[in-house]
Amino acid sequence: MQDFSRLEAQLRQTLPTGRIEPQTLPVCPEITLGLINADFPEGPLPPEVMHEVIARPAYWAFCWGSGLALARYLLDYPDRIRDRAVLDLGSGSGVVAIAAALAGARRVVACDNDPHALHAVEVNAAANGVNVEPCKDLIEAGSGYDLLLMADVLYDASNLGLLADAAGVAKDVLVADSRISSLPNPHYRQIATMSALTFPNLGEFDEFGTVRLFQRR
Ligand SMILES: C[S@@+](CC[C@H](N)C(=O)[O-])C[C@H]1O[C@@H](n2cnc3c(N)ncnc32)[C@H](O)[C@@H]1O
Secondary structure (H helix, E strand, C coil): CCCCHHHHHHHCCCCCCCCEEEEECCCCCCCEEEEECCCCCCCCCCHHHHHHHHHCCCHHHCECHHHHHHHHHHHHCHHHCCCCEEEEECCCCCHHHHHHHHCCCCEEEEECCCHHHHHHHHHHHHHCCCCCEEECCHHHHCCCEEEEEEECCCCCHHHCCHHHHHHHCEEEEEEEECCCCCCCCCCEEEEEEEECCCECCCCCCHHHHEEEEEEEC
């Protein structure tokens, strides 16, 4: 069994009473990740803890609904990914990168601008017996990929430009998102709608349980 203690130590830098536990994913029972305990401390948190949680959110400690849905899609349609070189941008826990590797991708690179997320990817990939290469940004990632994957990264409006940048990175692009219903870029069309909740459950609004999958034309 993988040792998740270093992930727990990095979570506790912002949430001192949080725990990291190995959790098999709903919808994707093929994957087990080190994630925050389901009864994680919510509020009221002391103001200094609340400040840290907001300033340095541990996104990697959750498997987001869009990542869960995209992982299921890749596992269900391995022909889309087998033998391909794949970049997962905004990888968080690594759920999408790990699903890509399990589905037969030739090379998987996970990119996240949070160093804690890259450590989570490393630990979680090992826990699932797959190889995923970490990188911190698109410059380090380079180009020439067959497929670029993005799940739940458009919550930050400054990331909308990635939709255009994607064309220079990979031949094909798949974007999964539960936050926006249409992409402000004419090169993308919606190809599927799925239901998935962030895990452990964050108690988000019902509308965030609908994940849309977009493909770049
Ligand atoms: C909401 S989480 C989604 C994680 C994962 N894809 C999932 O679905 O579980 C968004 C992740 O994207 C990362 N991120 C946000 N903007 C980014 C950017 N411009 N470049 C790289 N990573 C980014 C954040 O650090 C965070 O780990």
